[in-house]
Amino acid sequence: MINVKNLKKSFEKNRVLKGVSISVDEGKVLSIIGSSGTGKSTFIKCIIGLLKPDSGEIIVDDKDITQISDDYELMELRKNFGYLFQEGALFDSMSVGENVAFGLKYLTKVPKSEYKKIVAEKLALVGLVGIENMRPSELSGGMKKRVSLARVLAPSPKYILYDEPTSGLDPIRADSIGYLILDLKKKLNVTSIVITHDMSLAYKVSDKIAMLCGGNLVLHGTPKEFKTTKNAMVRQFVDGKREGPIKLVPTGIKTEGDDNI
Numbered sequence: 001m002i003n004v005k006n007l008k009k010s011f012e013k014n015r016v017l018k019g020v021s022i023s024v025d026e027g028k029v030l031s032i033i034g035s036s037g038t039g040k041s042t043f044i045k046c047i048i049g050l051l052k053p054d055s056g057e058i059i060v061d062d063k064d065i066t067q068i069s070d071d072y073e074l075m076e077l078r079k080n081f082g083y084l085f086q087e088g089a090l091f092d093s094m095s096v097g098e099n100v101a102f103g104l105k106y107l108t109k110v111p112k113s114e115y116k117k118i119v120a121e122k123l124a125l126v127g128l129v130g131i132e133n134m135r136p137s138e139l140s141g142g143m144k145k146r147v148s149l150a151r152v153l154a155p156s157p158k159y160i161l162y163d164e165p166t167s168g169l170d171p172i173r174a175d176s177i178g179y180l181i182l183d184l185k186k187k188l189n190v191t192s193i194v195i196t197h198d199m200s201l202a203y204k205v206s207d208k209i210a211m212l213c214g215g216n217l218v219l220h221g222t223p224k225e226f227k228t229t230k231n232a233m234v235r236q237f238v239d240g241k242r243e244g245p246i247k248l249v250p251t252g253i254k255t256e257g258d259d260n261i
């Protein structure tokens, strides 16, 4: 279980997360939605330890990871996590096969003789075959995204944090990634946090959805609650309307009555 309590994170004067509390139970899928620049990636980077929160607790398997100072203990805990970077973040100097096997080498004790089989299996899961010797620069954008996902899946993590898993994919591939997320949940009891702008994905895979706006959660509920809520901010976002309480300003997002945003 991941339990985040009162998480705050600023970048100098930019107060991005103002006290976010949310939890995701084991074997469940939580999606996080919200406009660009509202702190979704910042939130999961805090969970994975790429960013240090200013305050708050991040409890994973009964341990507050913000309080762990022992590097070895932190590293062991992080081995349970897979993180799909928003940008994919493949290593350009490595082949596809080496990229996918990367986590096997550093995060698991899987013997090297098994890498080839596992790499092919994980690539097949994301609909790719026979591209192990290609370089990332030879792939299309959507293929890169799927190779990144195969790399995340290879060490069989207990928790997976997906940052925009379907961005850059065609609708059919996006749908199959949704089924993959559900399959991992059903067959392997994987716990997931999915950041997405893709509402059809959020509705399909989520046990709960949370919407971030102005550094706080505006709604945390089931897909059904999101479909039926009358909350004006949620409706504007989910229905994709330019007009509404969320104002797009050049520096980010501003909501009426909140000058701190």
Ligand SMILES: Nc1ncnc2c1ncn2[C@@H]1O[C@H](COP(=O)(O)OP(=O)(O)OP(=O)(O)O)[C@@H](O)[C@H]1O
Pocket: 011, 014, 016, 034, 035, 036, 037, 038, 039, 040, 041, 042, 043, 086, 252
């Ligand atoms: N390392 C950093 N240093 C300074 N500011 C940062 C850093 N990372 C993020 N920010 C700022 O924090 C805010 C939130 O960024 P974040 O990447 O979390 O947004 P997001 O919700 O993931 O947006 P998108 O949907 O566009 O990916 C932005 O104003 C961004 O400029």
Ligand SMILES: [Mg+2]
Pocket: 040, 041, 042, 086, 163
């Ligand atoms: Mg982001």
